[in-house]
Amino acid sequence: MMRMFASLLALVAAQPALAEVVATAASPDKAITVAVSIDNDGRATYAVTRKGKPVIADSALGFLFTDAPKLDRHFALVDARTTSADTSWTQPFGEWQTIRDRHTQLVVRLKEKDHDRREMQVTFRIFDDGVGFRYTLPDQPGLHHANIADELTEFALAEDGTAWWKPAYGWNREEYLYEATPISAVGTAQTVATFRLAGGTHVAIHEAALVDYAAMNLQRFQGTRFKANLTPGSGVPKVSRDAGFSTPWRTIAIADDAPGLYHASRMTLNLNEPNRLGDTSSWIRPGKFVGVWWNMITGKWTWSRGPRHGATTANVKRYIDFAAANSIPGVLVEGWNVGWDGDWFGNGKDMQFDQPTEDFDAAELQRYAKSKGVYLIGHNETGGSASHYDAQLDRAFKYAQDHGIPVVKTGYVTDAGQIERTDPDGSQHREWHEGQWMVNHYARVVETAAKYHVSIDSHEPVKDTGLRRTWPNWVAREGGRGMEYMSWAGKNPPNHEANMVFTQLLGGPMDFTPGIVSLKGNAGSDIPSTLAKQLANYVVIYSPVVMVADTPEAYARYPGAFRFIRDVPTDWSETRVLNGEVGHYVTIVRKARGSDDWFLGSVGDEQARTTTVRLDFLDPGKTYTAQIYRDGPNADYRTADRHAITIESKPVRRGDTLTLALAPGGGQAIRFVAPGSGTRAK
Amino acid sequence: MMRMFASLLALVAAQPALAEVVATAASPDKAITVAVSIDNDGRATYAVTRKGKPVIADSALGFLFTDAPKLDRHFALVDARTTSADTSWTQPFGEWQTIRDRHTQLVVRLKEKDHDRREMQVTFRIFDDGVGFRYTLPDQPGLHHANIADELTEFALAEDGTAWWKPAYGWNREEYLYEATPISAVGTAQTVATFRLAGGTHVAIHEAALVDYAAMNLQRFQGTRFKANLTPGSGVPKVSRDAGFSTPWRTIAIADDAPGLYHASRMTLNLNEPNRLGDTSSWIRPGKFVGVWWNMITGKWTWSRGPRHGATTANVKRYIDFAAANSIPGVLVEGWNVGWDGDWFGNGKDMQFDQPTEDFDAAELQRYAKSKGVYLIGHNETGGSASHYDAQLDRAFKYAQDHGIPVVKTGYVTDAGQIERTDPDGSQHREWHEGQWMVNHYARVVETAAKYHVSIDSHEPVKDTGLRRTWPNWVAREGGRGMEYMSWAGKNPPNHEANMVFTQLLGGPMDFTPGIVSLKGNAGSDIPSTLAKQLANYVVIYSPVVMVADTPEAYARYPGAFRFIRDVPTDWSETRVLNGEVGHYVTIVRKARGSDDWFLGSVGDEQARTTTVRLDFLDPGKTYTAQIYRDGPNADYRTADRHAITIESKPVRRGDTLTLALAPGGGQAIRFVAPGSGTRAK
Incomplete structure (x- = not known):
């Protein structure tokens, strides 16, 4: 039927409507600009350029409500204010010790000229390497409560190109491989989604x-235009909030190349609130851990009780001994508690988070671990029964605190849309891992754990949006395909890490569980990786808590390689990505915190590849010893030579160049030992 | 974290899990087979082959609920029963007088082996040219009420190829151009979505x-695998139903080519329930109509009152005179009632559906029309205020009945997600045009109208799913980009009709409003079409009610061309698509009901094109007079020669061949006058 407004049609045809720019601002270095326009229907849009070239074309702003007219037009500008900031802050632990937060802020206040005269504010923060923006809906006569059906935010990429993405709404808890497709062939993607525009510019959205809100996915609408698509929940609106709140920041990192995107990812932390926990150095413990785990993944042991039960007192003591002997501070134990014996997948109602099984002597193991200078890492698998877990949170973390357990790994193994939620009135609901209710659940867990000085490593989590800045005890999470997928059929391909670094890992640390030096998975199957790559992943994939995931027996068979795993730290003062292409290769160097040693990791894809790096990161005037762990002659992820590794040392200095030769499916790890350094980094 | 089930992983990797075929059935001609499998997690899938080649690879079945575990695994087969049917039925009006319904039916009963022991039935009907299937959820102890968060139904196309689709969830009420992209580049598509697999097989999903349920969209998940994605509503679940119901049929039409898909579309009607209104011949009136409309679309007149108000008594009388002079039975009047003067777009609260404006003398026009043998067609524009309309339905249709108005065009002009719904308790909700609540609203309108012997032509409707079989008074609808888009900027491209015939129009008739012989739109802009194409569309685009959409003044300027519009009927006993390619061209012949005359329409795209058709549809032994309206020399949609038309007659017989030469943006229309036929078809 008739459309009264020719300008609406123009929008359909992707022609600019009669729109007027009402506010602009630029990054401190002037490279990136944001322009906010209002067209003659009062629709507000934003656009982003970099170095004069469009990156995000005019893209809609606004909200769809379940119980009120949508908020996306009839707008007039109330005012627009620009400020600037240049500060620095310190991470208690992390990839970088000091992070600079330098940006221009533009706050645009928009108000409906008629209808309900509602006000919507949009705050942009424009960094030299990206843009973040969020909405604020003030409490006002026309809007006391927001029942949000969806956000109308668009991201209209200015050019086609290549996208690296994984699907949203899958049953498999975000554990999908990243696909590389044309941007114009993306379906509905979880974020982080990474794009390389035709002109070469790299963008990560x-x-x-993400606090008290539903996670944002990107639904491609037409061409290269994406719409925000919030994760649903069982409640009516996707988000229900009293007005007077701000949404999460929507972030657009922009760089010339893939390494630039990694550096730009600090924007995510800068857009989070500062640390609310104060000095946590006494109780948050970054560090490596071993665990009763890989033998379950390969099928040798079981989580449930029985003849092959993994979490027995005797087994755990062997892991404690191994950890102590190798200065690894943590020992994870899975399957230690009551509740695993039945059909727990998607149904964790039997799980008791303070009741060990009878073959797990908690008091004795606490004593034994302490005597060896080691701590246990707890494990709370909910099977997706989140309300059941909610009811036990204090008990669970008091149990951990009482047993000297500083870190708990949590799990929510159930299909997407199948989280159990039982309300106080007894009503049952099925939630999504990334809906508003679960976002709040994960926060409740972390906040409750903090009271007991327990850190959380969430598996089957909501994605990482930098909340570790605010809650440093949220030390790591999963949320992607980790090393476990190398055990089973459908193994991760060789380029998986080079995909992950420039996609999911831009969001934050991942508990990837590297270091399977045996290169053997379920039923003796071969793992398609070289041995050197298993070492390189300790540098390439950042996490403050990192598993030394293979068995003690396996490490005993590869003592040379294991030395690197013993030496590599998990906390850094500086990180630089030296080179890389999304889905192909990446080389990262990190400087150990509290040490002058540097560590390098480089991983590739299925192709052999040689790159050259300059050692410009080393201190001038010093001679370092490079302890090199590289793919041996003929090393190849496809053959029995996958274990071939060459370990050698040589002196190097700042300005030297090193040639990194990666085998097919290979990698390289290097420790640069500074003069006067101890034999082992912290 | 750990996955216990290797088979789940196998599914991710698109490798067949350890699945066993538990039921199969084939179409009556054995060309198409359906196989239902259950894997070792008890997941049920279906697959479709045609002539031994996969068309739909193993695809999931099941439901996600908001308040109960999902129903998609742990299944065991209860039983599978196959029956066959071969019947025929008669359309009171339509593209075909008699429709054959020949299929094999396979009813598969699946029940959870453990957990809630819920039963789910899937009924397949396998035709020689496609498959329909629907779920039945019986009332049972574990499932008395279904709150459906989404359907888990998948459609895994077996090959990549080309897709023709338009996006779901857009703001513009489904009025988008169809895009042609790789299948693996579809976003989230409304149905009908049409696919040509790499091997050439054509598929339309x-x-x-669609009754008391939300409309189904197709969300591409990975590669060529699509998931059902139901349209949301403001209510918690996308669908809320007491158990003991069946879902709409999910249909997969399969053919060698585009014409085959058109013929296969009869499956949609076959899968609907029979006519519930009995003999409607006295009050449902297929036929052409003129109207006070195009002058509003071009901006000359207004819907609202004032100096340029269109729906005045004097203007309407001129249209009545024109209709009577040309044996056109209907005269549409828009803007005749109170409520248009304010800001009605998305807000029809002022609309009064039984209150004419003071310059519209309803009694006089009723009398005048009747005296001329013409009826008025009513118009109820809700501006999306559906509850407001609900409250007036009886008044609105009683008004129509009292004023001799047999057809009412309805309108819901508001953005997607913005339908006004006010519940009896006063609570406000915002609905989508295709959500469950609106599906039920459209049905309420049609059922209420039937009580008053009024037919409905829904604009901004829910898509057509063949319900005209059950409710023949639902005569037509819009739901796509009709001729009005030729008036404004962003005009329909020349291949629009060749897209529509093989996509949306596979769903049912559309009130496209053809026949703009002036080829002039808003502000005197040129319409990119030849004159001959405007005629051809009367055959190509089926609707039982068809507008003669231009002004009387325009038709007076093109009397030769207008003759075809006067002659062409709107009701047919037979329809055949002679040739065509999706988005490029199509030639359709239809036999006038109650006559031996045939009519041919052929339309193309922006390329000149010549096709040859054999006149095998004519009766043998008769000589027909072909009255041909073809693009004139140099006719071209881009130039002032777009009006060039050649009108000629020649004798033809069955078995003759005719060469159809289409100009760029052109078309051709032919009436085959049977010997002894009157000068005008019914």
Whole structure:
């Protein structure tokens, strides 16, 4: 039927409507600009350029409500204010010790000229390497409560190109391989979604500070235009909030190349609120851990009780001994508690988070671990029964605190849309891992754990949006395909890490569980990786808590390689990505915190590849010893030579160049030992 | 974290899990087979082959609920029963007088082996040219009420190829151009979605009998695998139903070519329930109509009152005179009632559906029309205020009945997600045009109208799923980009009709409003079409009610061309698509009901094209007079020669061949006058 407004049609045809720019601002270095326009229907849009070239074409702003007219037009500008900031802050632990937060802020206040005269504010923060923006809906006569059906935010990429993405709404808890497709062939993607525009510019779209809101996915609408698509929940609106709140930040990192995107990812942390926990150095413990785990993944042991039960007192003591002997501070134990014996997948109602099984002597193991200078890492698998877990949170973390357990790994193994939620009135609901209710659940877990000085490593989590800045005890999470997928059929391909670094890992640390030096998975199957790559992943994939995931027996068979795993730290003062292409290769160097040693990791894809790096990161005037772990002659992820590794040392200095030769499916790890350094980094 | 089930992983990797075929059935001609499998997690899938080649690879079945575990695994087969049917039925009006319904039916009963022991039935109907299937959820102890968060139904196309689709969830009420992209580049598509697989097989996915349920969209998940994605509503679940119901049929039409898909579309009607209105011949009136409309679309007149008000008594009388002079039975009047003067777009709260404006003398026009043998067609524009309309339905249709108005065009002009719904308790909700609540609203309108012997032509409707079989008074609808888009900027491209015939129009008739012989739109802009194409569309685009959409003044300027518009009927006993390619061209012949005359329409795209058709549809032994309206020399949609038309007659017989030369943006229309035929078809 008739459309009264020719300008609406123009929008359909992707022609600019009669729109007027009402506010602009630029990054401190002037490279990136944001322009906010209002067209003659009062629709507000934003656009982003970099170095004068469009990156995000005019893209809609606004909200769809379940119980009120949508908020996306009839707008007039109330005012627009620009400020600037240049500060620095310190991470208690992390990839970088000091992070600079330098940006221009533009706050645009828009108000409906008629209808309900509602006000919507949009705050942009424009960094030299990206843009974040969020909405604020003030409490006002026309809007006391927001029942949000969806956000109308668009991201209209200015050019086609290549996208690296994984699907949203899958049953498999975000554990999908990243696909590389044309941007114009993306379906509905979880963020982080990474794009290389035809002209070469790299863009990563994500969000920061996801609090009391549903996670944002990107639904491709037409061409290269994406719409925000919030994760649903069982409640009516996707988000229900009293007005007077701000949404999470929508972030657009922009760089010339893939390494630039990694550096730009600090924006995510900058857009989160500062640390709320104060000095946590006494109780948050970054560090490596071993665990009763890989033998379950390969099928040798079981989580449930029985003849092959993994979490027995005797087994755990062997892991404690191994950890102590190798200065690894943590020992994870899975399957230690009551509740695993039945059909727990998607149904964790039997799980008791303070009741060990009878073959797990908690008091004795606490004593034994302490005597060896080691701590246990707890494990709370909910099977997706989140309300059941909610009811036990204090008990669970008091149990951990009482037993000297500083870190708990949580799990929510159930299909997407199948989280159990039982309300106080007894009503049953099925939630999504990334809906508003679960976002709040994960926060409740972390906040409750903090009271007991327990850190959380969430598996089957909501994605990372930088909340570790605010809650440093949220030390790591999963949310992707980790090393476990190398055990089973459908193994991760060789380029998986080079995909992950420039996609999911731009969001934050992942508990990837590297270091399977045996290169053997379920039923003796071969793992398609070289041995050197298993070492390189300790540098390439950042996490403050990192598993030394193979068995003690396996490490005993590869003592040379294991030395690197013993030496590599998990906390850094500086990180630089030296080179890389999304889905092909990446080389990262990190400087150990509290040490002058540097560590390098480089991983590739299925192709052999040689790259050259300059050692410009080393201190001038010093001679370092490079302890090199590289793919041996003929090393190849496809053959029995996958274990071939060459370990050698040589002196190097700042300005030297090193040639990194990666085998097919290979990698390289290097420790640069500074003069006067101890034999082992912290 | 750990996955216990290797088979789940196998599914991710698109490797067949350890699945066993538990039921199969084939179409009556054995060309198409359906196989239902259950894997070792008890997941049920279906697959479709045609002539031994996969068309739909193993695809999931099941439901996600908001308040109960999902129903998609742990299944065991209860039983599978196959029956066959071969019947025929008669359309009171339509493209075909008699429709054959020949199929094999396979009813598969699946029940959870453990957990809630819920039963789910899937009924397949396998035709020689496609498959329909629907779920039945019986009332049972574990499932008395279904709150459906989404359907888990998948459609895994077996090959990549080309897709023709338009996006779901857009703001513009489904009025988008169809895009042609790789299948693996579809976003989230409304149905009908049409696919040409790499091997050439044509597939159209849609649904039939959408009743008390949300419309199904197709969300591409990975590669060429699509998931059902139901349209949301403001209510918690996308669908809320007491158990003991069946879903709409999910339909997969399969053919060698585009014409085959058109013929296969009869499946949609076959899968709907029979006519519930009995003999409607006295009050449902297929036929052409003129109207006070195009002058509003071009901006000359207004819907609202004032100096340029269109729906005045004097203007309407001129249209009545024109209709009577040309044996056109209907005269549409828009803007005749109170409520248009304010800001009605998305807000029809002022609309009064039984209150004419003071310059519209309803009694006089009723009398005048009747005296001329013409009826008025009513118009109820709700501006999306559906509850406001609900409250007036009886008044609105009683008004129509009292004023001799047998057809009412309805309108819901508001953005997607913005339908006004006010519940009896006063609570406000915002609905989508295709959500469950609106599906039920459209049905309420049609059922209420039937009580008053009024037919409905829904604009901004829910898509057509063949319900005209059950409710023949639902005569037509819009739901796509009709001729009005030729008036404004962003005009329909020349291949629009060749897209529509093989996509949306596979769902059912559309009120496209053809026949703009002036080829002039808003502000005197040129319409990119030849004159001959405007005629051809009367055959190509089926609707039982068809507008003669231009002004009387325009038709007076093109009397030769207008003759075809006067002659062409709107009701047919037979329809055949002679040739065509999706988005490029199509030639259709239809036999006038109650006559031996045939009519041919052929339309193309922006290229000149010549096709040859054999006149095998004519009766043998008769000589027909072909009255041909073809693009004139140099006719071209881009130039002032777009009006060039050649009108000629020649004798033809069955078996003759005719060469159809289409100009760029052109078309051709032919009436085959049977010997002894009157000068005008019914």
